[in-house]
Amino acid sequence: MRANAAHIEYGLGYNGIYTNNIYRSNTNQQNEYINVFRGLFSYQKHGRHLDTHLDLEAMGRVFTRGTYGNDVLFGVNSLTHYIVLPKVFSLSERDIFTQAPIDPRFVMTPTNLQNTNAFSAGPNFSWYVDPIDAFKVDLRYRNFYYQKEPSTFPQTYSTSNYRWLAETRFVHAFSRTTEASINYVPSIVRYNNTIVNPDYRRQDMFLGLDTRIDGVGVTAQGGRTRIEQTGQSHTLNGTLARIALTDRLGPRSRLTAAADRSYGDAGRYALLEAPAPNLIVPIATNPSQIVGGGLYYGRMANLGYEYRRAYGVDRVTAFWQHLHYLTTTLSQQLEGGVFNIGYDISERWTDSLFGDYVKVHYLDYNANTRDYGGGMRVRYRLSPDLSVSLEGMYDRGISTDSVLSYTEWRAIVGISYLTNPNRMRTDPFVHYTNSIFY
Numbered sequence: 001m002r003a004n005a006a007h008i009e010y011g012l013g014y015n016g017i018y019t020n021n022i023y024r025s026n027t028n029q030q031n032e033y034i035n036v037f038r039g040l041f042s043y044q045k046h047g048r049h050l051d052t053h054l055d056l057e058a059m060g061r062v063f064t065r066g067t068y069g070n071d072v073l074f075g076v077n078s079l080t081h082y083i084v085l086p087k088v089f090s091l092s093e094r095d096i097f098t099q100a101p102i103d104p105r106f107v108m109t110p111t112n113l114q115n116t117n118a119f120s121a122g123p124n125f126s127w128y129v130d131p132i133d134a135f136k137v138d139l140r141y142r143n144f145y146y147q148k149e150p151s152t153f154p155q156t157y158s159t160s161n162y163r164w165l166a167e168t169r170f171v172h173a174f175s176r177t178t179e180a181s182i183n184y185v186p187s188i189v190r191y192n193n194t195i196v197n198p199d200y201r202r203q204d205m206f207l208g209l210d211t212r213i214d215g216v217g218v219t220a221q222g223g224r225t226r227i228e229q230t231g232q233s234h235t236l237n238g239t240l241a242r243i244a245l246t247d248r249l250g251p252r253s254r255l256t257a258a259a260d261r262s263y264g265d266a267g268r269y270a271l272l273e274a275p276a277p278n279l280i281v282p283i284a285t286n287p288s289q290i291v292g293g294g295l296y297y298g299r300m301a302n303l304g305y306e307y308r309r310a311y312g313v314d315r316v317t318a319f320w321q322h323l324h325y326l327t328t329t330l331s332q333q334l335e336g337g338v339f340n341i342g343y344d345i346s347e348r349w350t351d352s353l354f355g356d357y358v359k360v361h362y363l364d365y366n367a368n369t370r371d372y373g374g375g376m377r378v379r380y381r382l383s384p385d386l387s388v389s390l391e392g393m394y395d396r397g398i399s400t401d402s403v404l405s406y407t408e409w410r411a412i413v414g415i416s417y418l419t420n421p422n423r424m425r426t427d428p429f430v431h432y433t434n435s436i437f438y
Contacts, residue, residue: 006045011418013038021408022067024107024397029406035062040418053079061110068110073099087126092138094120102148104330105362107397107404114147132174138167159265159294160192169208178211183223189265196327197294200229202263206240217246225263227295236326238263238297252308259301265294296325311350311381314341324363331363350379369399375410389414 015036022032037060044053057075076097083090097117106112122140129135143162165187173179185204191197206223220243227236244258302319318337325331336359342352355374362368375393382388391412399405 006043008044009040009042009418009420011038011040011416013414013416013418015412015414018411019408020410021406022063022109024109024395024406024408026402026405030065030067032067033064035064036060037062038416049083051079051081053077071110074115075099087128089126090124092120092122092124094118100146105367107406115145116147117143117145119143119145132172134171136167136169136171140165140167159197161189161197161265163187163189179209181208181210183208183221191294194230198229198231198327200227200295202227204240215247217244219244227263229295236263254306256304256306257302259299261299262297264296264298294325294327296323296331298323309342309344311344311347312342312352315339316341329362329364333361333363335359348381350381352377352379367400369397369404371395371397385419386417387415389416 015034015038017034017036018031019034020031021029022034023030039058041056042054045051055075055077058072059075060070060072062070074097076095078093078095080093081090082092095118097115099113100116101108102112102114120140120142122138125137125139127135141162141164144160146160165185167183167185169181169183171179171181183204183206185202187202187204188199189202190199203226204223205226206221209218209220211218221240222242223240225236225238225240227238229236239261240263241261242259245256247255249255299322300320302317304315304317307314316337316339319335321332321334323330323332323334336357338354338356340352340354342350344350353374353376355372357372358370360369373393373395375391377389377391379387379389389412391410391414393410393412395406395408395410397404397406
């Protein structure tokens with residue numbers, strides 16, 4: 001895309017869905033026919049001073065048998081960077097509007113779904129001492145909004161919060177591909193409701209490294225975190241350690257690996273992509289979806305492989321998380337994987353197999369949940385931007401609480417129009433993969 005050129009994409013889609021267990025219940029199984037209408041508008045512009053990217057999506061659902069009320073869900077993904085003075089001063093904005101569970105411990109249905117929004121904005125300052133050394137300060141205001149509060153114990157609390165932070169660092173460039181940094185990030189976090197989650201002040205101090213070793217991109221951070229909670233006499237101290245590896249195996253494929261050990265909270269990961277997007281299994285896999293969780297100390301790791309075919313992308317991801325929550329009974333260990341592998345039979349025909357497995361063990365009480373699912377999708381392109389599809393899907397949930405166990409089968413037919421059919425993106429909706437983007 002040439003500089004200063006605006007690029008616009010749009011699309012429309014329809015799905016007819018049959019499910020034999022709309023309530024995802026072990027005792028009240030009812031079938032349902034759902035009409036799903038989807039739309040997309042995307043705008044991108046890259047210029048000398050302004051980079052902007054905006055995705056707007058809408059999904060309307062009609063439950064023909066009245067099992068749930070008809071609804072409309074929206075997704076927004078925006079990113080803006082404006083350079084006021086090159087290498088001196090710029091402004092940044094980031095916003096994601098999507099949906100997440102109201103209570104992550106229960107089965108995902110339309111009644112266990114709420115709107116969430118994560119917003120971040122602020123100025124960026126740079127002062128170059130010489131061509132290879134620079135002081136940088138990014139000031140940020142961030143706001144994390146959750147529409148509803150869980151109805152189970154504790155009954156009155158909210159993880160909606162806002163925060164101020166300053167990302168300060170001294171950067172030294174050893175070469176074009178290697179730079180090291182000394183970082184200090186103070187922040188103030190304020191919750192809308194402090195009954196369960198107290199406000200706190202946080203300080204992160206760490207060293208950073210960005211480099212390439214034999215073609216492998218390496219990003220590493222190591223240091224300490226100090227947290228002072230309002231009304232608490234003791235101070236929290238913990239290790240901050242992160243590493244991410246990216247190996248481009250070829251022009252169409254890449255291998256990624258990441259590990260993280262640090263303090264986090266529900267809002268901290270809301271602006272990051274979930275470790276396993278587009279899960280069939282309807283449970284929370286991103287800490288930002290664990291509403292009510294508040295502050296936790298986590299250890300997380302994931303491994304992913306991606307291959308871009310002529311008419312789609314193959315993905316295989318495995319992930320592991322151990323989250324110890326400080327203020328609620330949501331501490332858990334989560335592990336699982338997801339795959340989507342396709343085959344381009346011809347320029348018109350594509351088929352794909354997909355599946356996933358997630359196991360959750362709640363550490364504060366004796367409860368375990370295992371969810372797994374899979375299916376097959378066939379897609380036929382009537383023209384470069386118009387296609388039809390047929391899909392079958394199986395979803396199984398097994399829990400130590402029999403009320404949360406269920407089995408569901410789904411059949412889906414679809415038609416979609418998209419001005420850029422080869423574009424791949426993460427579906428902003430929690431429920432199922434958007435038919436416009438495979």
